[in-house]
Amino acid sequence: MECRLCLDAVLDDASCEDAQLVFPCTCAAPVHVGCLRKWQAVQAQQHVDERRSTDESEARTATCEVCGARLITAGRRTQPFASTAICRAHGGFGKVALRRVPTLSRNTRNFSEFSASEGQQLEVLEQDSTGEFFRVRALKAHRYREEGTIAVAEGWIRHTYLEWPSDCEDIAAASTPAPRMPPAYSGGAAEELLRLLGTTPSQEEEEEEEEPPESFAFDPDDDGMQLRPVVETEVQPTEASGTTSEDGEDPPQVVFDPDSTEIQFRRAVVQPTEVRPGDEVATVQPTTHFASGGYPTSSQEAADATGLTDAEAAAGLHEAVSEFAAVL
Secondary structure (H helix, E strand, O other), rough: OOOOOOOOOOOOOEEEOOOEEOOOOOOOOOOOHHHHHHHHHHHHHHHHHHOHHHHHHHHHHHEEOOOOOOOOOOOOOOOOOEEEEEEEOOOOOOOEEEOOOOOOOOOOOHHHEEEEOOEEEEEEEEEOOOOOEHHHHEEEEEEEOOEEEEEEEEEEEEHEEOOOOOOOHHHHHHOOOOOOOHHOOOOOOOHHHHHOOOOOOOOOHHOOOOOOOOOOEOOOOOOOOOOOOOOOOOOOOOOOOOOOOOOOOOOOOOOOOOOOOOOOOOOOOOOOOOOOOOOOOOOOOOOHHOOOOOOOOOOOHHHHHHOOOOHHHHHHHHHHHHHHHHHO
């Protein structure tokens, strides 16, 4: 008999164990143990080159690509605790796609085009090493995404889609583990891949503390919309006063409060303008004499301050209030 991998009956320059012809799966053709190990090494290397998950790599190295059965070179293939089970699709299309290898990876290369249907009785052939997958045989299996059926289809299916006979429920619960999350949804998948590739960050890099981000605060002394970086500074708002201080200085400005969510304004300070001889100047009395303390609140106060008539002062005051309201 010839090895189906090297196509030779005798494997030259090999140990007695590697030169043995064995039947590790359900295929009719044998394979040298040494050839099988070389094939498994290639599958493991593809795991690194194509960045496959560890779960998929282990499943592919332990599963025949032709018949889909587990590769067993030592001992006998164990029989499952139940010979039949009912498929439960749990919604969706009412079908469960059969997998080529017993892996949690949801890459399309791991699924066949055939499926098991809701309520269909399946023949259970074997259980994988993790206990989570079973290889089953489905009669008149439907295609998963297309129309049509096939007489017989075999593939792997998770135990969560299988309903066991009533007399096997206890042993099924003891023989099947809790469902695991696929590698794509597992929090440690990236760390595991980095560890396998030898690029795990060192402990010193992990212990390095990140510097706090640079914060910014409004500069009340700058007329432009500029921000200046500050570190651990706290801006305290200053209350505005509507009256002139005793020494005759201008009233203090209102400092912008960065912690407030309300719209804030600051009072502009009018700088004195040089008056030349011959210029017509209309003088306005200081605002400190208003009853409100800062601004006129009636046309009478505006008339007294400007020397205008009541009607002119009222019109000017109304126009000023309208412009201020438009700004708001």
